[in-house]
Amino acid sequence: MLEQLDRIQSEATAALEAISDPDALRAWYGVHLAKKSRLMTMLGDLGKLPKEQRAEIGKRANEVKRALEAAYAAKEEALRRAALERSLAAEAYDVTLPGRPVQAGRLHVTTVEMRRIVAIFAEMGFQVFRSREVESDWYNFQLLNFPPDHPAREMQDTFYTTNPEVLLRTHTSPGQIRAMEALRPDPIRVILPGMCYRYEQISARSEIMFLQVEGLAVGHHITMTDLKGTMIDFARRMYGQERQVRFRASYFPFTEPSVEVDMDCILCNGAGCRMCRYSGWLEISGAGMVHPTVLRNGGYDPDEWSGFAFGMGPQRATILKYGIDDIRHFWANDLRFLEQF
Ligand code: DAH
Numbered sequence: 001m002l003e004q005l006d007r008i009q010s011e012a013t014a015a016l017e018a019i020s021d022p023d024a025l026r027a028w029y030g031v032h033l034a035k036k037s038r039l040m041t042m043l044g045d046l047g048k049l050p051k052e053q054r055a056e057i058g059k060r061a062n063e064v065k066r067a068l069e070a071a072y073a074a075k076e077e078a079l080r081r082a083a084l085e086r087s088l089a090a091e092a093y094d095v096t097l098p099g100r101p102v103q104a105g106r107l108h109v110t111t112v113e114m115r116r117i118v119a120i121f122a123e124m125g126f127q128v129f130r131s132r133e134v135e136s137d138w139y140n141f142q143l144l145n146f147p148p149d150h151p152a153r154e155m156q157d158t159f160y161t162t163n164p165e166v167l168l169r170t171h172t173s174p175g176q177i178r179a180m181e182a183l184r185p186d187p188i189r190v191i192l193p194g195m196c197y198r199y200e201q202i203s204a205r206s207e208i209m210f211l212q213v214e215g216l217a218v219g220h221h222i223t224m225t226d227l228k229g230t231m232i233d234f235a236r237r238m239y240g241q242e243r244q245v246r247f248r249a250s251y252f253p254f255t256e257p258s259v260e261v262d263m264d265c266i267l268c269n270g271a272g273c274r275m276c277r278y279s280g281w282l283e284i285s286g287a288g289m290v291h292p293t294v295l296r297n298g299g300y301d302p303d304e305w306s307g308f309a310f311g312m313g314p315q316r317a318t319i320l321k322y323g324i325d326d327i328r329h330f331w332a333n334d335l336r337f338l339e340q341f
Pocket of ligand 1: 171173214252255287288289309310311312
């Protein structure tokens with residue numbers, strides 16, 4: 001019987017060594033250590049042995065049982081570790097890899113420029129007055145002294161709706177009338193930023209929609225000097241304290257007198273370059289003293305009130321400032337363009 005126990009031990013040990021997965025281990029336990037195994041049956045039958053053999057066989061059988069149990073436990077632990085190591089190797093991730101870059105959004109370059117303009121005029125006491133983009137012919141043209149068939153309308157063809165009276169505004173100037181209607185009889189100092197629309201051939205130089213910033217000041221004793229001071233101060237704060245500003249006589253139906261405001265070229269400081277087309281000057285705004293008819297149309301008596309107005313296209317200045325070669329980039333939504341600012 002002792003030999004039998006030796007064989008049970010060596011066979012079980014050998015079988016255990018060959019095992020490499022938990023299912024086989026469980027089956028091995030069933031065969032070698034469970035209740036009905038040869039070893040446990042022998043242990044159970046010890047009582048049937050003659051007394052003189054019982055102690056020796058019993059001792060040996062218990063030794064074998066403990067040895068097999070220990071080997072089983074060791075194998076179980078070895079399989080657990082092996083499984084853990086396999087999963088670590090399979091699911092390994094490298095904590096030293098750089099993280100995925102976060103895509104930070106940013107403001108559109110025209111938004112940035114618009115905010116600077118608004119901030120500068122805010123410091124001069126101008127409030128933002130919001131006005132509509134869908135206008136009537138009456139506000140967009142007639143109240144601004146463009147009668148029907150006036151040749152100045154030629155410069156501003158627009159998009160009409162099915163109602164011939166309703167159109168997309170071609171400039172922010174109709175907001176002057178809206179502001180006067182809303183704020184009379186008080187003095188006014190507002191800017192009106194917003195989108196304008198013109199029916200034009202789209203090209204590198206012109207788009208069918210663009211931003212303007214209108215300005216309007218109405219008060220007692222407002223003169224051309226106030227307009228000039230405001231324009232010069234704006235140009236210097238926006239484009240550099242060294243800027244030179246000049247005023248050229250011009251024509252708009254809603255101002256009298258009318259001027260074009262130029263500043264010396266920000267690239268060549270007036271020496272002449274491709275950007276300023278070798279003139280040394282860049283046009284930044286149309287402007288003028290509010291026409292008496294327009295004041296009257298807004299509800300202000302031109303004998304008591306006077307005012308100045310200006311209208312600029314900040315995208316043109318942005319193009320010049322950054323050397324942007326095509327105005328269509330602004331609405332193309334191409335990140336390669338937008339991310340440069
Ligand atoms: N509305 C004019 C345009 O779009 C620009 C302009 C010129 C506005 C003179 C003004 C102004 O307020 O005084 O071409």
